Amino acid sequence: MLKKLGKQIKRICLVSWQDTYVFFCISGSAIIICLLLQRIGKSDIHISAIFTLAVMLVSRMTNGYLYGGLATVLGVFAVNYAFTYPYYSFNFSLSGYPVSFITMFSVSLITCTMTSNIKMQEQMRMEVEREKIKATLLRAISHDLRTPLTAIIGATSTVLENKDELSDEKQRELLEEVVEESRWLIQMVENLLSITKINSEEMKIHKQEEVVEEVLSDAIHKFRVRYPKVKLVVNLPEEILIVPMDAMLIVQVLNNLLENAVIHAINYTKIEISVKEKGESVEFIVADDGNGIYPELLPHIFDEKYLNRTQHQRSDGTKSMGIGLSVCWSIIRAHGGEISASNRPEGGAEFKFTLPMGEETK
């Protein structure tokens, strides 16, 4: 209860440097303008109007009710003290004084409320949008998770219930399938983990200087364990490249791209990884010599919203990469780099990404 009240008060009395600055600028300008007007002419009529305008502007441009209220108080006292007869003294018995006070106060209150409402509505709209993306993602993920889980339960219960009827070979085959499906699930979970690592705290990541070949060798090692038969060619530059990055996330990107090649490339003979220095950044290329990517998929290939695109690729029985590529996109963008996909003129798909070498923080 007390906490709630505290929160309410906090919401009303938001204090920030920026708002304080706005408050002083606007109130200051109002006072200066009034002083100038006072010098020029003798009319007091504009004074109230100018302060009312100042109160409204402050209320509109700041958060919460605090600064609007302050501007009202300042306005009322300034008008009373400096700008109405008798000048430079307070006179609370002045006729019409309560009227000007109430007017300014109402203007401030109404504007502040309107401003807060608009801001709240904007925030709500953004939240709704985010919820929508989240829901799409969740739907796609649950769908992608259900398939391997069904296969795992199916295979294991088949073995459990028909132990005597099934040949050893058949049992082995089923269990191997379970291992394969579980591996895929793990990959999926690792991707989800990477997403949570980035999306929290506004895409902030923990960068550290890493030697490129060390990160690369980790990804290659993992890949070799999983796909010992795939031919992999690695082209590394002679010089030592040191790039600030979150190594685990970049390993994840490389893994996703390599795996994507294995799963989706058709008729490929080898996968090639190249690294080279390119201006202020380092460029990584993962390419295969298969049939390439469907041209109509290229523009949306990293897009979460097009997760279901994989349907027609899946018709050949292979698994979708699920969220893999959009995870790559998020990771590279969080590093301040670029990622792109294209078809090579000599055939096959090519994924490129860059990582800036500088210390710039994003």
Place this chain on the structure above:
Amino acid sequence: MAIKNKILIVEDEASIANFVSTILTVNDYDVMIAARGKEAYSIITSQCPDLVILDLGLPDMEGIELIKATREWSQIPIVVVSARSRERDKVEALDLGADDYITKPFGTSELLARIRMALRHAVSRGGNSQVIQTGIFKTGDLTIDYDKWQVFVRGENVHLTQNEFKIVSLLGLHAGKVLTYDYILQELWGPAAKGDNKILRVNMANIRRKLEKNPAEPEYIFTEVGVGYRMAE
């Protein structure tokens, strides 16, 4: 009958403890299981297991605390099991005296290999006994001659700088074990060097160019990303 090695599994997830204990039993180890840190500590003090497999995320205490408490009086090998979301914990665990780590999810062959290695190292604590006795370390086509300060790859003498040789020889002495950046820095440059591992990384990149055929797929010195380096056994 050979004496079986006693292994304590400290793991609060029953299903994982169950499958690990099954593999270990099949592979001729005696297995004890503890689901809590306190229970684990009392087993370590009373039963003296030969090795502890420790999950860092325990319900009643941090696994790190258990390592600290154990290391105060015992050098019993500890293999840490960590989840990917707790990367920093495993470095801390290694620096506190854990012998090795394995990341969830892990395969059975990987687990058994780590256990075998940790048990072997327990016998020759403080360094590879082969190196200490003969002054020579050999793995594949790589030979380190500790007396003559020379390294040979595929029969050829490799010219390493003094620092490079120190790094290679340190890794060779503890071959198979992952040495953290901080540990290597401290051994080479003293406690003041802790923290900034860039010199080490650059040195290592140069070593790799001299020893390995393909630096992206090393045969001898492996990188454990974010943790440190490991020499092949």
